Amino acid sequence: MSKEHKYQTILKWTGNRNRGTENYQAYDRTYEIEVKGKPIVYGSSDPTFRGDKTKYNPEELLVASLSSCHMLWYLHLCSEAGIIAIAYRDIAIGKMEEMKNGSGKFTEVVLQPEATITTESDLKKAKQLHQTAHKFCFIANSVNFPVLCQPSIKQSSNREGDL
Template structure:
């Protein structure tokens, strides 16, 4: 039987300039995201949609969630397969297409992990584990667009 996990977050709109949503241009898209016992995340919409460029937007948070989920699975798989990762970074990029009606959708996300493993003999396995991590990532399994990987693997020794 599948084990259920539940996640709760809170959202509070902070963009009322005094007139509420009386007009499309009379309110800010600013809001705060939080979860019990954690710091708030200042968010808004993308600047293309009248958002605050100083705050995270939902599209960035989706790309960041995919990047984070992949990394966590990848590090787990490396640990249980004898691949010693000593450094990991990712420059993830998502592409969203806006539709004529003002909606839109993501067409792809590309993760570009740069991984440093302890020894050169670990590089081949380290690269292969990216595919396995993608198959296990909860977030990647929940989206309807492809999540591609362009890893760069190097070694500290050898």
């Protein structure tokens, strides 16, 4: 039996400079994303598209969503398998192709998770769990472009978890 989950966000455009969208240069691309009870996320378009480079753009948020979903599944699977992860970071890279007509699409995202596990943990199993996490990731299962995963794992006796 499947379960349905719903997620609500409120998006508010904040870029009206008292001229609305009178012309392409007349407005800012800034907006706010709100989820009840959470801090506001301040967004804009990519600077290439007249956006504010100090704010998150939708493309960055998509790449971050893929990266964080994979991480959360990986940590969950580690905890179930007796793998003690003590540090994790991912430098994820998304590639987007812009078409001649101005539209665009992502062509791939490459996740590069770097995990540190304890020396008692099974290194081979820890590597395999990245494949399982990839299969379970809600966001990766929802996009129509390849999401590649190139993990690296090291072991440490220090449980503080510095990468």
